[in-house]
Amino acid sequence: MLTGKRILLIIGGGISAYKSLDLIRKLRERGAAVTPVLTGAATEFVTSLSVAALSGSKVYGELFDLTAEAEMGHIQLSRSADLVVVAPATADLMAKMAHGLANDLASTLLLATDTPVLVAPAMNVRMWDHAATQRNIATLADDGVAFVGPNEGDMACGEFGPGRMAEPLEIVAAVEAKLSDGPLKGKRVLITSGPTHEPIDPVRYIANRSSGAQGTALANALSALGADVVFVTGPADVAPPSGVEVIAVQTAQQMLEAVQTALPADVAIFAAAVADWRVEGASDRKLKKTKDGLPTLTFAENPDILAHVSQLKTGRPALVVGFAAETNDVEANATAKLKRKGCDWIVANDVSPETGIMGGSENDVAIISQAGVEEWPRMSKDMVSRKLAQRIAEAIA
Ligand code: C5P
Numbered sequence: 001m002l003t004g005k006r007i008l009l010i011i012g013g014g015i016s017a018y019k020s021l022d023l024i025r026k027l028r029e030r031g032a033a034v035t036p037v038l039t040g041a042a043t044e045f046v047t048s049l050s051v052a053a054l055s056g057s058k059v060y061g062e063l064f065d066l067t068a069e070a071e072m073g074h075i076q077l078s079r080s081a082d083l084v085v086v087a088p089a090t091a092d093l094m095a096k097m098a099h100g101l102a103n104d105l106a107s108t109l110l111l112a113t114d115t116p117v118l119v120a121p122a123m124n125v126r127m128w129d130h131a132a133t134q135r136n137i138a139t140l141a142d143d144g145v146a147f148v149g150p151n152e153g154d155m156a157c158g159e160f161g162p163g164r165m166a167e168p169l170e171i172v173a174a175v176e177a178k179l180s181d182g183p184l185k186g187k188r189v190l191i192t193s194g195p196t197h198e199p200i201d202p203v204r205y206i207a208n209r210s211s212g213a214q215g216t217a218l219a220n221a222l223s224a225l226g227a228d229v230v231f232v233t234g235p236a237d238v239a240p241p242s243g244v245e246v247i248a249v250q251t252a253q254q255m256l257e258a259v260q261t262a263l264p265a266d267v268a269i270f271a272a273a274v275a276d277w278r279v280e281g282a283s284d285r286k287l288k289k290t291k292d293g294l295p296t297l298t299f300a301e302n303p304d305i306l307a308h309v310s311q312l313k314t315g316r317p318a319l320v321v322g323f324a325a326e327t328n329d330v331e332a333n334a335t336a337k338l339k340r341k342g343c344d345w346i347v348a349n350d351v352s353p354e355t356g357i358m359g360g361s362e363n364d365v366a367i368i369s370q371a372g373v374e375e376w377p378r379m380s381k382d383m384v385s386r387k388l389a390q391r392i393a394e395a396i397a
Contacts, residue, residue: 003031005179008081008115010106011051013041014088015156016122016165021046023087023168024054030172035081037061039093039106063105074105078113083178086110088122088165091133097145098136118146118178118243120171125161141245148174148242166242173220174243182226183393189227190265190317191219192272192305194236196252200297201283205250210273212236214323214363217382218271219244221389230262234272252278252302259305267392268317270306270343273325278302310342319396324348324368325358334368345369347388367391 007027011020024034034055038048048059060068060077072080086093086106093106097119102108110117119140127133128150141147149166166174193215197205212233219241223229229244232255240246247258252274259268277299287295306322320343324334327350334348346368351358364378367388376387 001030002027002176002179005032005083005175006081007032007034007175008037008077008084008109008113009034009055010037010084010086010089010093010109011039011042011046012086012088012090012093012106012122013039013044014090014122014165015045016088017042017045019165019168020087021050021054023085023171024051026168026172027175028055030176032175033057035060035077037077037106037109039104041090041092060105063108065105074108075112078109079115081113081115083175084110084113084115084117085120085171085175086117087120087171089119091121091123091127091130091136094119094121094133094136094140098139098143116144116146116178118148118171118174120148120166120174121150121163122165123150123163124157125155125159125163128161128163146174146178146243146245151239170242173224177220177223177226177243180224180226182224183397184222184389185226187227187266187396188230188264189222189392190230190232190259190262190268191215191222192232192255192259192270192274193219194234195273196234196255196275196302197250198252198275198278198302199250199282200279201285201287203286206275206277206279207235208273208275209358210234210236212238214381214385215269215271216241217385218269218388221382221385222392224386225389225393227267227389230265232258232262232272234274251275252305256303256305256308259309263309263317264315265317266396267319267321268309269321269392270309271323272305274305275302304341306343307341310344319344319392321345321347321392325351327352331366331368331373334366335373338368 036051036055037060052059096107102111151164152162153164194212195208195210199205219231231244232247249255280298280300310320322343326333330350334346338346349365363381363384367374
């Protein structure tokens with residue numbers, strides 16, 4: 001619920017602005033008060049009248065609006081909310097934010113605000129992929145701006161790919177997570193998730209079947225309890241969690257570097273399926289078939305990120321959690337892993353094919369710690385995540 005929460009909603013000029021009308025309804029249904037701001041371009045897609053009717057609020061648009069200035073100055077407006085939401089955030093609006101431009105009301109509010117900002121980008125896939133947009137996103141993420149979406153799919157412009165604005169319910173979930181007064185409020189939680197890709201040459205790599213589902217569910221559950229989540233992910237199948245800081249990597253070495261940069265954290269959870277080996281001296285040219293026979297790949301051991309962080313002498317997170325997917329002697333193997341790696345908990349599960357756990361929606365886990373082994377009954381992966389998040393909150397309270 002968002003009872004009593006005040007949202008300043010900045011609507012940018014993109015076709016997905018129509019979804020923001022539904023977003024206003026959904027936010028208000030949950031008890032939030034929504035103050036809308038339309039950019040000039042947004043009024044080409046939705047009318048002030050519909051936004052005013054749905055929000056039950058005055059709609060702001062002009063920077064030099066004397067009546068608005070007399071009633072509430074733009075600086076005051078920028079600080080009168082618990083959260084500023086930008087949906088849709090166009091490439092242009094994000095570029096202005098990243099560079100500190102303030103040449104209309106929306107960009108001025110974004111520069112003047114001292115409240116957290118959540119951005120739901122929406123644009124053509126090529127605009128999203130453009131190096132300039134990606135640079136701006138990295139700058140904004142560094143500045144502490146949170147993102148929800150974009151999603152991948154068919155676009156209004158007829159192309160396909162990332163760039164669709166997140167659905168209103170996903171944005172609402174991200175808003176709820178940002179405004180949560182849950183037990184993990186103010187705690188920073190680092191999560192690794194997904195597989196890693198280890199290059200053989202520029203077009204080939206070694207990977208594994210991890211989908212990233214468990215790490216993503218866990219990130220959502222922790223974020224819902226109010227944690228500030230940093231999500232370091234390899235190339236996963238599932239969409240990254242909403243409203244958290246996402247750092248995308250490919251290889252185990254990049255994952256270690258991203259983890260080191262993201263520390264310090266109160267809690268670190270290592271749900272990624274990190275490749276144990278990488279190809280030593282991966283070729284920077286595509287390997288060709290030759291008459292001389294097959295290429296020989298030599299492997300080098302990857303850094304063990306969980307063990308590295310568990311054994312940090314300074315700046316070790318208060319709680320370090322690893323995962324262990326085993327096919328036999330689950331408890332014995334996981335208990336040995338707890339000792340070997342030096343982490344505080346291991347979440348162990350049996351991934352033998354007959355359990356149906358791998359790729360399925362349910363999980364059957366045991367939590368292994370110094371205190372012993374605690375078996376949990378079989379339940380959905382979402383439920384496992386919620387229970388685990390609750391347990392983490394109790395442990396570091
Ligand atoms: O040793 P094993 O791969 O079974 O350990 C699994 C746990 O260790 C997981 O939590 C995984 O994320 C972590 N791990 C890691 N870096 C590696 C290998 C595993 O962080 N190179």
